[in-house]
Amino acid sequence: MIQSKEKRNDFILNIQETLLYIRKKKELPQRKLLKYVDASVYSKIESGRKNLTFSELLEILTNLSIPLDEFSKYFDNNSIGKTMRSLLEAYKMTPNDRVIKEKIILYFNQLNFSRDMSLEALSDYIVIKTLFSNKWTEVPEVLEKELTETFTLLKEKEYYFHYDYAILSNTIYLFNDEQIEILMKKAFPVKDMQYRNAATKEFITNLICNLITTFIRKEEYKKCTYYINLAKKERENYDLPYKIMLKFLENMVAYVQTKDQKSKEELEMAINFLNSVEEHELANALQLELENILSTDTEPIVILRNHFNKQY
Numbered sequence: 001m002i003q004s005k006e007k008r009n010d011f012i013l014n015i016q017e018t019l020l021y022i023r024k025k026k027e028l029p030q031r032k033l034l035k036y037v038d039a040s041v042y043s044k045i046e047s048g049r050k051n052l053t054f055s056e057l058l059e060i061l062t063n064l065s066i067p068l069d070e071f072s073k074y075f076d077n078n079s080i081g082k083t084m085r086s087l088l089e090a091y092k093m094t095p096n097d098r099v100i101k102e103k104i105i106l107y108f109n110q111l112n113f114s115r116d117m118s119l120e121a122l123s124d125y126i127v128i129k130t131l132f133s134n135k136w137t138e139v140p141e142v143l144e145k146e147l148t149e150t151f152t153l154l155k156e157k158e159y160y161f162h163y164d165y166a167i168l169s170n171t172i173y174l175f176n177d178e179q180i181e182i183l184m185k186k187a188f189p190v191k192d193m194q195y196r197n198a199a200t201k202e203f204i205t206n207l208i209c210n211l212i213t214t215f216i217r218k219e220e221y222k223k224c225t226y227y228i229n230l231a232k233k234e235r236e237n238y239d240l241p242y243k244i245m246l247k248f249l250e251n252m253v254a255y256v257q258t259k260d261q262k263s264k265e266e267l268e269m270a271i272n273f274l275n276s277v278e279e280h281e282l283a284n285a286l287q288l289e290l291e292n293i294l295s296t297d298t299e300p301i302v303i304l305r306n307h308f309n310k311q312y
Helices: 015-026 039-047 054-064 068-072 081-093 098-109 119-132 144-155 162-174 177-187 198-217 221-232 240-258 261-276 280-294
Strands: none
Touching: 015 039, 015 054, 054 068, 081 098, 081 119, 098 119, 119 144, 119 162, 144 162, 144 177, 162 177, 162 198, 177 198, 198 221, 198 240, 198 280, 221 240, 240 261, 240 280, 261 280
8 A cells, every 4th residue: 555755754656656646646547647548558557567668657747747857756766865865864954963973974884986886876975075074083085086086087078967066066176276177168058957957956056156165265266257157147047046146156256355345245135035035054054155264264165955955
């Protein structure tokens, strides 16, 4: 029997179970979901006795009135990334919980770095190191060899997908200026932005933020301006928090150079507005980043908002 997620948070559906779950919720008969086939054929799809083609899936989702993006959030695609997302979500809620810490470290120790590992696994490996290496002695920093291999992997690609942006957003501040220039030419402008999902766009947002604050620390303000202007070319494809973040970074660059009071007020207004629309994670990250830079602290605050978003 299919149990709802409201009743069992640990229950994960596969594709066929998800189709059944949603159809039951909408109280639709099987015959309504696939044209030109009878209900018995569709029944075999839900029970897993008939292979489901992508075109059939799209037709079913159309008849269920649910977009593919939303549908994919219901089922388990056996992604190892789901392990990381659940652990990071738990860490965010209770960062001092020793059990959660032990689970993250255990999961990390199961990841063996290599160029042959999946991009999901590499992304998890990188984020654990960048997020926890300065907090927990059990997690080492990103090694030079690992950074070199990661750079080579990204350099060889002509088109970046979701996990490419995830990895780049969490390593950009570790590369030298020449490497950054090479990778950013591949990453920006983002190809086919209109087809990118919200999660990928958040990684791109994080990438820009981490990149600009890296150059602020290096006092390379011309590069800051260059990449901010480049990012602005994509703004019509982004949400309001992204646009606010760009303005925030622009004001931050102006303020660290001139100490103009108006720029500082704009920075505070942006943080207050993000909090008012419940974008608390981004607001807190920008607040920490601002305090970090103004205090001339050399330790970067890596924006990891999407790693706490269950909707990968």
